[in-house]
Amino acid sequence: MLLPTLTQEPSELRAMMRSGELSGLTSGMAPGYVQANLVILPREQAFDFLLFCQRNPKPCPLLEVVEAGSVEPSQMAPGVDLRTDLPRYRVFENGKLVEEPTSISHVWRDDLVSFLIGCSFTFESALINGGIRIPHFEEGKNTAMFVTSIETTPAGIFSGPMVVSMRAIPRNKLVRAVQITSRFPSVHGSPVHIGDPAAIGVKDITTPDLGDPAVVGEDDVPVFWGCGVTPQVVAMNSKPPLMITHAPGHMFITDVPDEDMAVL
Amino acid sequence: MLLPTLTQEPSELRAMMRSGELSGLTSGMAPGYVQANLVILPREQAFDFLLFCQRNPKPCPLLEVVEAGSVEPSQMAPGVDLRTDLPRYRVFENGKLVEEPTSISHVWRDDLVSFLIGCSFTFESALINGGIRIPHFEEGKNTAMFVTSIETTPAGIFSGPMVVSMRAIPRNKLVRAVQITSRFPSVHGSPVHIGDPAAIGVKDITTPDLGDPAVVGEDDVPVFWGCGVTPQVVAMNSKPPLMITHAPGHMFITDVPDEDMAVL
Numbered sequence: 182m183l184l185p186t187l188t189q190e191p192s193e194l195r196a197m198m199r200s201g202e203l204s205g206l207t208s209g210m211a212p213g214y215v216q217a218n219l220v221i222l223p224r225e226q227a228f229d230f231l232l233f234c235q236r237n238p239k240p241c242p243l244l245e246v247v248e249a250g251s252v253e254p255s256q257m258a259p260g261v262d263l264r265t266d267l268p269r270y271r272v273f274e275n276g277k278l279v280e281e282p283t284s285i286s287h288v289w290r291d292d293l294v295s296f297l298i299g300c301s302f303t304f305e306s307a308l309i310n311g312g313i314r315i316p317h318f319e320e321g322k323n324t325a326m327f328v329t330s331i332e333t334t335p336a337g338i339f340s341g342p343m344v345v346s347m348r349a350i351p352r353n354k355l356v357r358a359v360q361i362t363s364r365f366p367s368v369h370g371s372p373v374h375i376g377d378p379a380a381i382g383v384k385d386i387t388t389p390d391l392g393d394p395a396v397v398g399e400d401d402v403p404v405f406w407g408c409g410v411t412p413q414v415v416a417m418n419s420k421p422p423l424m425i426t427h428a429p430g431h432m433f434i435t436d437v438p439d440e441d442m443a444v445l
Numbered sequence: 446m447l448l449p450t451l452t453q454e455p456s457e458l459r460a461m462m463r464s465g466e467l468s469g470l471t472s473g474m475a476p477g478y479v480q481a482n483l484v485i486l487p488r489e490q491a492f493d494f495l496l497f498c499q500r501n502p503k504p505c506p507l508l509e510v511v512e513a514g515s516v517e518p519s520q521m522a523p524g525v526d527l528r529t530d531l532p533r534y535r536v537f538e539n540g541k542l543v544e545e546p547t548s549i550s551h552v553w554r555d556d557l558v559s560f561l562i563g564c565s566f567t568f569e570s571a572l573i574n575g576g577i578r579i580p581h582f583e584e585g586k587n588t589a590m591f592v593t594s595i596e597t598t599p600a601g602i603f604s605g606p607m608v609v610s611m612r613a614i615p616r617n618k619l620v621r622a623v624q625i626t627s628r629f630p631s632v633h634g635s636p637v638h639i640g641d642p643a644a645i646g647v648k649d650i651t652t653p654d655l656g657d658p659a660v661v662g663e664d665d666v667p668v669f670w671g672c673g674v675t676p677q678v679v680a681m682n683s684k685p686p687l688m689i690t691h692a693p694g695h696m697f698i699t700d701v702p703d704e705d706m707a708v709l
Contacts, residue, residue, distance in 0.1 A: 236510075
């Protein structure tokens with residue numbers, strides 16, 4: 182079995198996911214291409230969730246919505262089958278995780294609507310290009326994520342706390358970090374909070390609720406961005422009968438270059 | 446009867462609309478406050494239309510969605526009744542204009558969902574503040590609008606051509622005009638086209654399909670932005686059983702300052 186190399190094209194990597202050869206984390210893969218969070222819901226819940234994303238663009242910036250009856254995200258990756266072309270999925274029934282399969286063909290139904298949501302990998306590349314070190318990115322670890330006291334704006338059945346990702350930014354790079362991420366509203370955009378973790382309900386910055394711990398140095402400021410894991414936490418709160426997502430860190434690799442996401 | 450003054454607060458103007466004292470164009474009113482396009486549809490068509498807006502953010506940038514059962518846009522103007530607090534409405538049945546009333550209380554149903562869509566008045570103020578003259582704004586006339594050959598991205602029953610608004614921009618202000626409007630993605634944002642009207646299907650720049658003609662001087666370049674009238678043209682194409690909108694130029698005046706719409 183061949184191991185994937187970081188520089189393989191999105192289509193090659195997705196072919197290996199489709200065949201089952203590749204089922205691991207996608208961090209660092211296909212550098213320069215947008216990776217996306219996936220949320221799949223029955224049509225019955227789709228309006229509420231689309232509205233939830235519209236009201237909460239920081240944690241849930243929508244890249245594309247694939248309507249019921251289709252499995253192809255024709256804007257972000259024409260020809261793709263969303264049921265097989267991610268490395269790993271999560272299936273939730275009534276808010277409970279029931280399965281983590283590498284394909285969802287066996288649970289697919291014609292009334293399912295698929296939502297692709299921006300992922301912070303894109304702006305992390307931009308931060309690195311801007312001279313800001315992101316240690317967990319270099320080490321192949323996951324971002325530190327926290328469930329906050331910031332409430333999302335509810336929509337229909339969907340409500341719950343915002344999840345944020347944290348990066349330790351050197352104080353002299355703080356302005357630049359805000360500027361760089363502001364250019365990318367469709368992949369979470371500008372920070373939701375700077376400094377003082379307690380102000381957003383984060384009690385212990387060294388112990389994330391999800392992901393890997395990150396070191397905050399003496400000259401660093403903890404900076405918090407809306408996180409695409411929010412819909413999963415909200416889903417567990419809101420208990421839709423069926424919800425399918427990517428498995429954390431096992432993202433959908435699109436054909437769209439990172440820079441296409443920039444507004445300026 | 447008192448005449449409205451341009452500097453009255455949004456709430457005072459809306460009270461005069463509610464009582465029927467004020468039923469005219471809103472151009473130039475409550476300067477510095479966001480004005481919005483209104484589209485109201487039955488819940489049955491609401492998912493398709495929300496998705497249409499998500500796929501066409503240039504002509505249809507969503508400011509707020511008010512769910513079925515409510516008439517109050519709690520983010521943009523708490524306390525407002527959308528059925529009475531605009532100066533004039535349009536009621537369409539199966540794509541045909543049937544009425545232009547000053548209140549829609551008599552046609553209201555509990556399954557109606559209301560969409561507030563950004564309006565170019567906000568970025569016109571910003572252009573003027575940036576030293577770019579907008580003659581029709583100063584003269585109290587309407588923008589020149591054209592139905593283009595640019596197809597919107599369809600969603601469900603909704604499809605059709607994009608409508609654009611045109612402003613004649615002096616060539617030496619072109620870069621600045623792009624920069625200024627790029628700061629306001631939620632009120633149509635950056636231009637969709639610069640120069641060459643024929644390239645987007647505009648045959649005669651002096652004869653707009655909607656609104657008032659505008660003069661393009663010798664040193665001017667015609668610049669085109671996505672226009673919030675697009676949903677009305679698309680609705681006439683798509684013929685939903687019921688659709689209610691504001692009457693052109695008779696906008697919803699919100700409580701939100703223009704500058705709150707800026708992303709940078």
